[in-house]
Amino acid sequence: MKHPEKITEENLTALMEFILLDFAEVPHLQGFLFGLFLIIYIIILISNGTIFLITKLDPALQSPMYFFLGNFSFLEICYVSVTLPRMLTNLWTQRRAISFVACATQMCWILMLGTTECFLLAVMAYDRYVAICNPLHYPLVMNHKVCVQLVAGSWVSGVPVQIGQTFQIFSLPFCGSNLINHFFCDIPPVLKLTCGNTSVNEMIVYIVFLLFVMVPFLLILLSYGKIISTILKLPSTRGQAKAFSTCSSHLIVVALFFGSGIITYLRPKTQDSAGTDKVLSLFYTIIIPLFNPMIYSLRNKDVIMALQKLLWK
Template sequence: KMVDINITVMEEFILLGFSEFPKFQGFLFVIFLIIYISILLGNGLIIIITNVELALQTPMYYFLGNFSFVEICYTSNILPRMLLNLWSQKRNISLLSCAVQLFFFLLLAVAESFLLAVMAYDRYVAICKPLYYPIIMNHKICIKMVVGSWVSGIPILVGQIYQIFSVPFCGSNKLNHIFCDMPPLLKLVCGNIFGNEVFLYVDCFLFGLTPFLMILMSYIRILSTILKLPSTTGRSKAFSTCSSHVMVVCLFYGSGLIAYFQSKSSYSGSTDKIFSVFYTIVTPMINPMIYSLRNKDFIESMKRLFSKCVKN
């Protein structure tokens, strides 16, 4: 006997978000609005200072400025619509808007992942090969690294977006998530999703684990070099230079990899929403504080900029 499958021609999805907390919609709107403003101000300040202050015209701060720009784009792809959903209680999103949001989310996540690897490599060259640093990390190379971080994932991501949105969806059009993401979308796909899951894991390996392994290798060599330094002051200074970046890497990968390395059967909407809020919203808010409060050069530059603004 032929089995009828309820295949629905989806025209839009319903982003459930935090609809399980109807009494807290206004409170959540205020909290996420404050967080979004904090992200814009914190990362925007880093971009301004790294471009204005001559003392910070180095590859390390060039990468940091670009990283902050990615963070702003990353959250701006998610938070405005989430705030609109919380405010208006209209949670529908068209198929095209969902595909566009997913594409930019993945693109920016890949760019952030590779930028973290580039920043680790910059620290490796600065600490392990200081005499060659100006040659290796020249301005043209830095620009190529940043551009490569942005465009390296585009061909594969376009193919993945086409693959998932070209298959039929079954039954409900409700996405138990705060934005259009791969795990909740795969839950609605009809039939066997083995190919989609393989594609997802390949992406995680290429654009998640590969940059992470590059970061890990860089820091193994950095640690080996630091431990050989004769001066305790030199070792503490080198550790201080890298500590901020290590904290950001742990925050980004710790929550992101847990959220993505789940199969359809083990996918939990509530758990995934918690991890997604952490690595898409909380981490971009914390990052400017980590980089600025633990960096003496940045603090001094910030003081100089503020004093100039007050005088003017």
């Protein structure tokens, strides 16, 4: 019978850095992928930055809905900047090493910003609920002070828990391989490198996921259940179409973001799940921030008019 090798200090010291494999399996495509992701990153920065700018400068966009949209665009810039610059560096230099501290820092920021996105999407759904279901009370309920408090709460509410979760994961002993088969330091691939039984840690991950992802998602579903019920009671089809148009962009983003995240973290893990996890992670960390400005601008006349005025100036 083979006894498990004792974990020595030398073994742990050897894992003071990790190797992010990202696209290592396609060496002939490194240059193409670098160019592709660089263009995507520039588009994300420009498009989301433009949305953020016009919601701050255009007088026609000084309502709670656009206040939240501006903050959401700024969040998308922060979210994608945690992963894409590192990926671009790896593709350009072919040096995929990331230090223990840098890996922990990246994971912590991803978790905190992901939590913020979940809460902010829930806040945006609540804003639409008040606007459609209680329009007479909307200016009073969603005043500027309340909007600032809701955004601030979205940004800070998950910080202590996610810092604690990251510290707890990186406090585990690491042994064996230091190869992370992923584009960034996400929880599932990092946990695979730890020693011993991680069932307790995985249970904590699921609990945190339920609190910070599923609870906001259920609140969004509840809000839109009320919204749809109210819209269907409107007397004119034109009024129904206008109400649906103000919610459709947000619903598309919610479906894309929560759908990919829930599939990634809640589906059963198998030996062959790493490839699927990588594709899904690309989807919710890069593809969604890329398409968000297009989704909101193409379906919103006020945003299109503000963009035209900005370009005309």
